[in-house]
Amino acid sequence: MTACVSPPAPLVTPKIQLQTDALSRTYPSGDGQITALRSFSHTFAGGMTSVVGPSGSGKSTLLNLLAGFDTPSGGAVRVGDTDIHSLSEAGRADFRLKHYGFVFQSHNLVAILSAQENVEFPLMLAGVPPRERRERARALLAQVGLEGRTHHLPSHLSGGEAQRVAIARALVSDPAVLLADEPTGNLDTRSGEVILELLTRPAREGKTVVLITHDPDVAALADHHLRVRDGEVTVER
Numbered sequence: 001m002t003a004c005v006s007p008p009a010p011l012v013t014p015k016i017q018l019q020t021d022a023l024s025r026t027y028p029s030g031d032g033q034i035t036a037l038r039s040f041s042h043t044f045a046g047g048m049t050s051v052v053g054p055s056g057s058g059k060s061t062l063l064n065l066l067a068g069f070d071t072p073s074g075g076a077v078r079v080g081d082t083d084i085h086s087l088s089e090a091g092r093a094d095f096r097l098k099h100y101g102f103v104f105q106s107h108n109l110v111a112i113l114s115a116q117e118n119v120e121f122p123l124m125l126a127g128v129p130p131r132e133r134r135e136r137a138r139a140l141l142a143q144v145g146l147e148g149r150t151h152h153l154p155s156h157l158s159g160g161e162a163q164r165v166a167i168a169r170a171l172v173s174d175p176a177v178l179l180a181d182e183p184t185g186n187l188d189t190r191s192g193e194v195i196l197e198l199l200t201r202p203a204r205e206g207k208t209v210v211l212i213t214h215d216p217d218v219a220a221l222a223d224h225h226l227r228v229r230d231g232e233v234t235v236e237r
């Protein structure tokens with residue numbers, strides 16, 4: 001995909017820093033084990049960081065650990081002063097709701113909820129009162145250019161529109177960290193460009209955006225670049 005996204009605005013220092021400290025993950029495999037992620041220490045600077053690497057290299061393992069979906073074999077993930085893996089499962093889920101947004105290759109919207117209700121959903125889980133969550137969801141849907149689609153079910157949206165709803169949902173809690181896994185993977189070039197434009201905005205506003213991609217054109221749009229090979233993460237200049 002050839003992406004033509006607006007030239008980058010100056011970066012803002014992240015509001016809350018995302019850091020890894022000797023983060024590692026091994027999985028049992030037969031009689032031995034697979035090292036899916038080798039000791040990785042890194043401070044994610046402001047803006048967007050791309051993560052590239054061959055299939056099976058460890059990109060999803062890294063993202064799952066950053067999100068707290070998976071438990072490290074060693075090391076830590078810190079968001080601000082919080083070591084997310086030291087939290088209880090419920091505490092981590094609550095922390096995620098407040099500080100993380102997610103955008104996946106397939107939008108993962110709830111099929112029986114309208115666009116508006118999908119965007120409100122994380123706010124409902126967080127206990128935000130109905131009126132406030134309606135207003136916030138409406139504002140986010142307007143930001144992604146979908147004010148005319150608020151009552152549509154996901155099945156009545158195009159792939160690009162559904163992904164825009166997913167971005168609105170990811171951003172509605174004003175998270176410090178936005179994790180994206182192949183967010184343009186299923187989209188045509190134009191829809192992909194719109195999605196990337198929408199992901200670069202929060203990156204410029206001080207959120208930490210981490211984006212897994214197989215597409216070098218997409219990776220080139222990031223401010224910082226990580227490459228994963230056999231579980232080893234290197235910072236590319």
Ligand SMILES: Nc1ncnc2c1ncn2[C@@H]1O[C@H](COP(=O)(O)OP(=O)(O)OP(=O)(O)O)[C@@H](O)[C@H]1O
Nearest residue numbers: 027028034036053054055056057058059060061062
């Ligand atoms: N739950 C698991 N149990 C055992 N091995 C796993 C598990 N998850 C991942 N692995 C192994 O860890 C390694 C890294 O996998 P990972 O999914 O992180 O790669 P990836 O770079 O995201 O691949 P892709 O680009 O194909 O999604 C692979 O060898 C994989 O088989």
